[in-house]
Amino acid sequence: MKHLVTLLFTVLFTCQIASAQDVISGTVMNAANDVALENVHVVNLNQVKGNISDENGSFEIAATVNDTLYFTYIGFKSIKVRVTNDWLKYGNVKVKMTEVGIALEEVTVSDVKLTGYLEIDAKNIPIYENKRYSISGLNSGYEAGDSSPSAFNKVIGSIFNPADALNNLFSRKERQMRKLRKMKDDESIRELLGSKYNRETLTAMLQMSRGEIEEVLSRCSYSEDFVRTATDLQILDAISGCWEEYKLLQRNKN
Template identity: 60%
Template sequence: MGRVLLIFFCLISFRCLAQNEDDPTVDGELNATVINAQTSFPMESVHVVNLNQVVGTITNQKGEFTIPAAVNDTLYLSFLGFKSQKVRVTNDMFKFEGTEISLTELAYALEEVIVRPYQLTGYLEIDVKNLPINNNAYQYSISGLQKSYEGGSKSPSAVTKVLGAILNPADLLRNLFGKKPKQMRKLRQIKEDEDIRNLLASKFDRETLTELLQLEKVDIEDILNNCSYSKSFIATANDLQILDAISSCYEEYKVLNRR
């Protein structure tokens, strides 16, 4: 009887060991390399964002990057002049070394963004202050709130729109924020990751924002419109400014909703 039990436990131990050897690491840090699909050369300074864990990084001179990840996470890679790409993390990426992700160069030329007239320095905190201010918009501060509302054009309707947003949050904002609690909870995580902030500060197309928040562009515009940001701001702000505007609006909405 004792010999039978010993053999039984040995078989169980062997089976568990075999399973452990077959199962690769399913989370931790993922190492990979980004290359140009046309030339196979490594690509430096590619932005890589884990959309699930809301962390970002950039590739080094060899095109290599390391990022916290788990199986089935989605990585979002972007680089100016190349088609952005989403990649699902698989077991094989952890099990085998030398994972390569290729980006394809866009077939058309991107329009040049002129930044010289604003004398940007490259330092985010300074450049944000130097960006042009919309002189056709009023700012309406609300007692008890730290931020102000941008009312849009100088017209009585601007005041009415702001008061409507303040007095009727259920009508204007609850349908936008209330139906997307998971997306809104990501706002703080996004704002705390320096690599993601730097990426958003360089982009104006809302593409990365829509992927991070899982919102459509029209949803972003609806949120900002109902928070009384001007059309000029919505059209010209970079993605980081849009993120901060949505976050500010959401925080004020939560305060008003509690009341």
């Protein structure tokens, strides 16, 4: 009887591992003409794993039932697809993405008059400074400069109350923040975020709104200029660094 119970436990445990390690496959296509799409980024939002489709549009990724896959490709509308039992049972599924028009943002060109003399022109060209102030034990750094005139005040505020400023925000988002390390360790996800500036992928992966992401960065004293111009990967690293510092402060406080 004892051996039978052990055998049943082993079978159940093996089945659980096999289920957790299911690999599903599919093909990404253009919805307009069924042409295969190469280099589409596929991210499992639940397991925080990523992959890229090959020249035939084919991809494979670890997933289980009810996981959500996120597909993103330049020039196409990003989509989320839920993994179903039928997908696991019947194998390859065709995922079709819709092409979208790309509207270029208006660019304002400032009039800078150049004389041809380097010493004079160098003084006329505007320079935007974003300085970093590093305070040991509080954060990896704080930004200040013309584009963030309140940054210094944020530093002073963090000195007097470093933990409480982020406590309410991070305590609500602890589950999302725990994904950060997995996101940073996956090369496919890092490559994807390094090419993105619109925060769309970050909001999907962290299940946070763009406003919440910007609030985190503001609380961590990153300048508006950094928030506006950084890649999604740089934003990820900034949030991750702030989260690690927050956890350290909480441990010291306790």
